[in-house]
Amino acid sequence: MDTLSLFRDFARYTGWADAEVFAGIRKTPDTGKDESLLAKLRHSQMVQGAFLDVLEKKPFDPEATRSLDIAALEQFTITVHRRAESYYNSLTPEMLDTVIELPWARHFGEKLGFDVRKTTLAELLVQVFSHTTYHRGQVNARLRELGVKPAMVDFIAWVWANKPAAAWHGEGVTPEIVIRDETEDDIQAITDVTVKAFRTLEVSDQTEQFVIEALRAAGVLTLSIVAEKDGRVIGHIAFSPVTVSDGSRNWYGLGPVSVLPEHQRKGIGKALIGEGLSRLKELGANGCCLVGHPEYYRQFGFGNEPGLVHEGVPPEVFFTLSFDGRIPQGTVTFHEAFKAGGPQ
Secondary structure, eight states, rough: OOOHHHHHHHHHHHHHHHHHHHHHHHHHHGGGGGGHHHHHHHHHHHHHHHHHHHHHHOOOOOOTTTTTHHHHHHHHHHHHHHHHHHHHHHGGGGGGEEOOOTTTTTHHHHHHHOOOOEEEEHHHHHHHHHHHHHHHHHHHHHHHHTTOOOOOOHHHHHHHOOOOOOOOOTTTTTEEEEEOOOOGHHHHHHHHHHHHHHHHHHTTOOHHHHHHHHHTTTOOOOEEEEEEEETTEEEEEEEEEOEEEEEESSEEEEEEEEGGGGGGTTSHHHHHHHHHHHHHHHHHOOOOEEOOOOTGGGGGGGBBOTTTOTSOOOOOGGGEESSSSEEEEEEEEOOOOGGSSSSO
16 A cells, blocks of 8 residues: 555544444433533644645634534544545645645744654645544543543544444434434335335335334334435435354344435435444444445445355345444345335
């Protein structure tokens, strides 16, 4: 791997790790009100933003995060990471040797008692990653003090998980869209959304709505989450337990997932998937699998594992995601409800 590719990996890892930290804080809302925790988060995210401002030749604001609450701070962080993603994609290998002068370098040189030399872009990027990692450790230490178990966010954990994209809470979803559990009043709307979403898909046999009904009737609809806008259900995702031939437990299947055609490509499906995977982890799941598009699901960390198969399905469209770094070996069987071909 070349140096620039490694830096891009570090940037993606940093976004993922920050998203996992915020997800852990959301589990206990009062945690996000802790001033000690907020101070650490505000500093870490302000510095990430300040470095990026300098690299993009923009004025930076050292007070940018001073008064932000946890929700606003997460939105600030998302914006910074989206900007960073574009910045890293614009770099070339030759640019890494560019000399960069930081506006605050002389001030710190005076405090430290020596003249600071100018640094290269590559050296500054290393500083950004190391500084963020250090302060993320402080945040996680504070979470432990508050009785919250932080997520495993080591770089190697990200690699083991197949380098998933950051799963930001409600990413791509505007404030008027609500992601929540289904209620009994949603059942017909979920059916309608599913039918309309799959109606034009050539790979569909148009039975997805019956699968959901059968899962619900069998009591194995572990998670059934909807996206709602203006009181109307516009998206849905289901998760249910699967069986693995080697005896591995606590694995789940994702799907069906559907979004009304007029609301597709707006981040709603991504938000439903991210929320569902987060909920599975909270339930103690060990992993998730699905049959889906060869490219789309890789952004969530899903990958093809040669030792884990689903009979009758090409390996390139069968995906797995381990939450604990261990991949079962054998055959995955979805619930009998997936064979439903008509109303229950």
